[in-house]
Amino acid sequence: MRVMLLGATGLVGGLALPMLLDDPLCRAVVAPTRRPLGLSHPKLHAPVLQFDGLPDAPDWAQVDAVICALGSTMAQAGSREAFHRIDHDYPLAFARLARTQGARAFVLNSAAGANAGSAIFYNRVKGELERDLRALGFASLTLVRPGLIGGQRQQV
Template identity: 40%
Template sequence: MMKVVLIGGSGATGRALVQLMLKSKEITEIVVLLRRVSFEEHIKLKQVIVDFENLTDFEQVIQGNVAISCLGTTLKDAGSKDAQWKIDHDLNLQFAALAKKNGFPTFLLLSAVLADPASKIFYNRMKGSLEQDVKALDFNRLIIFQPGGLIRPNTDRLGEKTAIAALRIFNTIGLFKTYEPLSVGQVAMAMLQAINHYTTGIHTVTVKDIQKLAAETS
């Protein structure tokens, strides 16, 4: 019997993960923190409309066994690096800290390949800093996912489409396998499978690991 609390459910990966969890017999309740209602009603699903500027006001709904963050935005959508950092780092960390405070033994974090707190590249540094800070919370079990390019259904991001197309070409000749594009469905399947696959401790799940886990659920 498992209760999951998830942030970032309106994004492509989060949405795919929620749909998979609704079909899981092991997961009995899913609480999704959202800015607006984003899913059809379901007996196992509770959509909590949250003011993310005041997340601590909703601490009482962050109760369960597994906390998951799929929250993230782009620099374009955020409008500035400071705004993106506030969402991708600060808000994620605040959610993780509340989950830790409320006794969650397990936390799943959707990060990115090449996350590194010492990186000169802003995005990689932001993701690496988040990983580092969540690790410091000392969850009994922390599972960090580091996909490369994400294939989102019906995406309207031109840069994303171009990057994915280029990566696929390079992958066919054996280059940049670390960045091999994954569908959000693959990542979501791997995240669900990881809950039972990994034991206590900190686990970093690479592109190849994600592919293996996803294949186990297909």
């Protein structure tokens, strides 16, 4: 299986990456990032990209599944607009790209309380992403809704 991992430089993605690389069922991991990952592995391809302008049909986007741990906090994003772009627009753009390239499965690390109709901005953005991912027609869509995620975050 070829897997695309979004958010490999973050807390959750950084924990998932070594597990994917060690898994014998995973023959390749594509981990697009906005800055160099700083890791080399025979199964890893980590293109450095501008997420605001993804290429139309790159070879690296031909994956079987996507795991999305891409996201930010309101404090890190700095504004509602930036948060929406990072936590909704970027994951959705990658999902569309991977889906058009044949991906059949998508796993999203979302949030407890995700609801497109929520009055709480954070929960609404997460819910909107879940809704928009459902519309893409993945054969398998897994929405993980953890509560507060603790751990050491790398500040960029």
